[in-house]
Amino acid sequence: MTDASAEQDLIGLYSRRILALASEIPHAGRLSDPQASVKRRSPVCGSTVTVDLDLEDGRIARFAQDVKACALGQASAAVLGAQAVGRTREEIATAREQLRAMLKSDGEVPDAPFEGYEALLPARDYKHRHASILLAMEATLEAMDQAAGESDAARG
Template identity: 40%
Template sequence: MSIATTLYTPQVLGLATELAAYPLGDNLTFKGAARSPVCGSAIEIAFELDGGETIDRIGMKVHACAIGQAAAAIFAKAASGNDREKLSLALGQIEDWLSGKRTELPDWPGLEAIAAARDFPGRHGAILLPWRAALDALP
């Protein structure tokens, strides 16, 4: 089975197209970015908070492979209501899962769609981008 049929499933490609629902606008206050040194994928992210410390609105500009784009869509769909602490915890769980320190999927909705990418270390950096950029953006 090729990498294309293993990773780039219709579900992954569908997720990548969902990024259009999260445009990066100047009206979002908290801005961050991340880049993967391995593959060159990059993301710009911005948030508006709900008056407290939790994410209310999100915008993104993603330059990544379909796995990175799908990861960004998965992140965006579940980001609202999260704060810095929850995002940091999720990032740690995802890093542990990708490295093999954790066998079960991290507690973030939708990650099962890109679970096959765990076997492709060259894609790990792209998967982590949304969480890293979000932590860069939040106070």
């Protein structure tokens, strides 16, 4: 097998993985009466992600996402959705920074449990899609901040 055909096979594998992720987004939909709800839009491509969540003891207790994005944005939301419940803000923020570095500066794949972002390695070359890929993480962080603020206000 030549290097070129091996590379084509790898691209094909990643494409199938991206489409499989995009078709099975965990926690798709909306929550009833969430502590926080945030809608983020990518001005570059128009993708949107709405994240609803509840926090308990600083961790995501309930999570839902409504994703209207390209296959790359959907795949990214799927990876996040599979791991979001039980995570702290620090864990989500670290994963977002690692994902950003992976896309923009040839950084490593995010650490476990977010190593599923490996499927998006081919997206490095599609800079106009990076915002869509980061959208679910950014909406989740903003919703976590919103929920933490409401929780702090309720306490005192």
